[in-house]
Amino acid sequence: MSASYPPSARSENHPTDSLVRRILHCDLDCFYAQVHMRDDPTLRGKPVVVGGSPTGRGVVAAASYEARAFGIRSAMPAAQAVRLCPDTIFLKSDFSRYREESSHVFDIFHRFTDVVQPASLDEAYLDLTDDLVPYRSATHVAQEIRRMVLRERGLTLSIGVAPNRLVAKIASDYHKPDGLTVVRPHQVLDFLEPLSVRRVHGVGPATAERLGRLGVETIGDLRRLDPETLTARFGRHGRGLHDYARGIDDRPVRTQRERKSLGHERTYSRDLRTLAEMDEQIEWLSQRVAHGLEKRELVARTITVKVRYGDFTTLTRSKTLAEPPMTADHIASLGRALLRQTDAGDRSVRLLGVTASGLDRDAMVQLELFDRP
């Protein structure tokens, strides 16, 4: 876990090295449970579960490592958790608190790079490739992040450092909790060799079972499977598996999760009867959609209106434009036109929705000559 060569020397001596990415996968240890345990010292060292009530039909959202020692796992019914360990302390989840805490931790990530891709509230990928200052390695940064998060937020996290997301994710899980695992490019194959195929991105119970029938248990087994068999059995997914088994993963770290659509809908306490009142609602929904797009610096190519009639039949009408509509007024005028392609007005309506899709983060925006009327 020592520091790597300075990047300047590295690029001279090992030209191909400049192509190697430095990816971190940061994963807060049993995050929800840890937040409660940090704030309430009496919980520390005890089996703590966050999630549904053990008397109801709830499931475990997070379990402390003490609880995990009893075999309690995420997504397990809470009642089963009680059976495994009757002393388990059940806590109600408090997502606003987790979100708040998460944003503090993400702020720390952002001190080192802007290329941060959140995977969830407690998990993120960082691409340090272009942000390493000379004489500083990704490993250093990982140590620094762990130190800062502990000192400033009182939380532990595990980090995997690797040339890509796949291996970084597996590495962060390797020494958990409170661990740091560094996998250098030349170590990738040896590192993956003995691990269960279940660790590979995209291998769930079903794929694992089918692989098991082929005698594949470890990632090493998977690598030795010939590519034809893989593609024949698993199609396109097989090609991905072939790469992943070799520690090959080109997926970029995306700074923002790519949205596919953005929309708002509303159910009315009283059915809408006239087109005039529906238009008013379409305008209001369009405002919200336009505002959401603007805030995220997105442009949309397709606008969809959703209509649910009084009898609950639901339909949608869409329009795709060559030029993205930008303003709320433009979205609304499309929305009103789409509404008129339905029976709304002749029939009463209990729900209206406006959705923008075909989103583009391209910052190129054609400016308008006139303020939209």
Added chain:
Amino acid sequence: MEIRLNRSELVAELVPMQGIVERRTTIPVLSHLLLRAEDDQLKIAATDLEVSLTSSCGGEVKEDGAIAIQAKKLLEIMRAGAGEDVTLRIDQEGMLTILVGQSHFKIRGLPAEDFPSLPAIDAEQATTIPFPTFRGMVGKVAFAISSEESRFQLSGALMKMGEDQLTLVATDGHRLALVDSEIQGLEDSEGVLVPRKALHELQRFDGDDLEFRKGEHHLSFSVGRRQLICRILEGTFPDYERVIAKDNDKTAQCSKAELSGVVQRVSLLTGDRARAVKVALAEEGLEFSATNPDLGEAREELACEASGGTLAIGLNPDYMQQWLSAVETDQVQLQFKDENSQCVAYPVDGDDQRYVCVIMPIRL
């Protein structure tokens, strides 16, 4: 009905009708032409209920009569016909017999009464405009008409008469084209919005004089035997004079042909979704560049007379090209203010009193 006429003359009148009839219509009769034989001619009409076209073709009428016939099939038959002598005859109710050369066709029609009645323009005084001038003006603005249905007030061009002057303006909200021409005898009147389709079809006409009439809801354009009638587009056209910037202080003057060539080459490397060419103005001239994230980039310099300072702005190359192909002069001038303000483009020393194109930039 029975009429004898000349095939080439008939084809010449059938061709412009094709632009009017609806290809995909839920009302079958709208894909038909109304043919009426009377007064030594075959009168032909087409309509899509918004735009209608009537014309005629001289012939020898043996018996008056009328029928609606599918426009496309009739043209196909006439185009393929071997020989110039054509007879159109109704031998049997609802069927049109076509004799052309040695060929004999019998095609099913619809009753003439099913054809929509065409709007009549109240017999108001006509304004006469030299048609070649008018057609040239339409060609200079038509490309800027919006094709978005949702912006209906932009889906046509504004036609406005002043004293001895005619103005046409079109915009799609991103760019605008305006042309003024001096035409003797015109008087000040309120502008009207002419639908895109009407202007498009008028560009195919030929003739010396255009007789223009304005009714309450319709406009009539007569050129020779042809009369096009369209509904006036409702809506308020934006305040276009306001966007023709007068304070653009950075200018570049260059050859139209060279500019067009540079833009064409550089635009080969624009992105598929966002077509933008970056235009950088420096003392020595203009530099054009484009980047396609998947492919690579292109760059080319164009020496020209530049003044007023430097800037870099993103422009849609299609907007530039469409304007450049309508320009008739050798030299053009581009005027800029900043990267978020409109570029204003003029031909240098043109015959038109004023021909201007305003292009809003793309924020890069």
